[in-house]
Amino acid sequence: MAQIKLDQLAHSYYPHPKKQQDYALKAMDYLWDDGQAYALLGPSGCGKTTLLNIISGLLKPSQGRILFDGEDMTMRTPEERNIAQVFQFPVIYDTMTVAQNLEFPLVNRGVDRAEINKRVTEMLETLELSSKANLRAQGLTADEKQKISLGRGLVRYDVNAILFDEPLTVIDPHMKWQLRTKLKELHQRFGHTMIYVTHDQTEALTFADKVVVMYEGQVVQIGTPEELFERPDHTFVGYFIGSPGMNILPCELRGYYAVVDGHPVVLGADYQQISGARVELGIRPEFVRFVGAHEQGLPVTIDTVNDVGRHRIAKVRLGRYPLDVIVPEGQEIAATDHRVVFDSNKTGIYVNDHRLQPERLRTGAGAPV
């Protein structure tokens, strides 16, 4: 078990990277706490797997260092790092039985026989594979095979970290749920540092203590699921997480309010003036609300309303800009004269995609001018 530190780490698949775009992973400095479960979340090609393979030692970074508990591991092999990794597609040793597969990493490390048997028996039980222990691994189903892959990582109690590279991609939906629960359980039991790569936000948000959102080779935010939802640091986090994603509206800043296509929107704080940059207002559909005819609000026109079960999603237009609004169950949408208000505490301002820190917070926002 170890704390993992990335020190000015960057990687390029080109031998002599020149431009920023040549880097699959742009320089980063982060500290990953011991015993935490992290999810690396991001779209395909954002550098998640690259980062994972650098941590496990399958890939040598172009620059920077990686430290486990302060010890430089950059040039060490995966074996020396004592890391377990589970891959997207199940890797099993065809000619071995299920039990032999599970004991393989232990046998290679010269663990003594009694200890191996004890751990393998226990792991077979945990994975509910006891009845198949002596079958050839070749004939099993995809999710059983993936369980074996997981098991080969988990039988090593003493690993520094366990890395998962989209391990549930090939698994049936109902098994996914089960395996994920199992992983959480094992994490609580053994307290390994776990890093879990996925592009599925549900998976990331349910599995992890902290979610690391990556975008174009950079970590754009590390935070708890709540933080990512309520205070995205980057517009990408805003629309990647949440369904539908955050509304991003071009605006102009005027101190404590923003103007969106001529309509003033009150903010929960004062902001400095910004010029020469792209300024946008971000508000999640959950924090936009239709108001009654007598309340003040921003006039919108409704394009469509989709019922998605628990609530409805109204696609509306504020001036030129499209806007999603989540309408809770039971709330009526008026026939005409639609107005919405934004929850000012949940409204963020983004300058060139990055969240702008307000100069000071306001309590009890005034009326728009």
Place this chain on the structure above:
Amino acid sequence: MTVKPVNQKAWLLVLPVLLIVALNAIIPLMTVVNYSLQDTFSPGVFFYEGTKWYQDVLSSPRFHGALGRQFLFTGIILLIEIPLGVAVALAMPRKGPWVSVCLVLMALPLLIPWNVVGAMWNIFALPDIGLLGYGLNWLGFDYNYTQQPFAAWFTVVLMDVWHWTSLVVLLAYAGLSSIPDAYYQAAKIDGASSFAVFRFIQLPKMKRVLIIALLLRFMDSFMIYTEPFVLTGGGPGNSTTFLSIDLVKAAIGEFNLGIAAAMSILYFLMTLLVCWVFYTAMMRGDES
């Protein structure tokens, strides 16, 4: 229950294949069967001899000798070519510009006509002017494949290894390149030694292509004719007279049609038997 309509039209569609197979396989084969059961003294005059030729062949020391040499030769070249082919395939680069260079180099011997291979080695191994023969003698080895049985065997085996190991290499390489990277990465993570990687990942993944390689090399070497015929002509003496060379000697050299036909049938049945064994083994491998 509905009665399935009977439609005999399908026979019409099978007919062309049936005709071709009859013309190129069944009729010639039956002619051989015919010869193997009869004796003749002049064209068009045949006597039925029953199983006489078969008994003659099976009890003849000459056939035993040729068969023994045949199995020895096939055994030796399989023992050399399969492991060597796998070793070369493992040593070949998996990516980069050298891949195509290696593949082309490997494919070259396979593209050379068999009698040319024989002629090349015939000259190459000549003790007075051939590079190999002269070189070996220069190094102090007493080497003359036209006179020494051991030297003749050495040359024939070396020629076959040179000519055909590439086939095993290419098949094994194809098997190796179908292994996803994740397997090697997982093995690294599991702390597997390179022998364990070979034993538990590469070998199982190559199993099928290796069975095919074994089958092809068995059949080809068991039926080998052209190269040793051009190289040694079966000599010195009978030392490199394999089954097919012996068969041709009996049929064309000595015009012993009955003996040659019986030999052909036995030869054919042996090849068929071994192929059947391989096929069964492959199918069983698929089931598990």
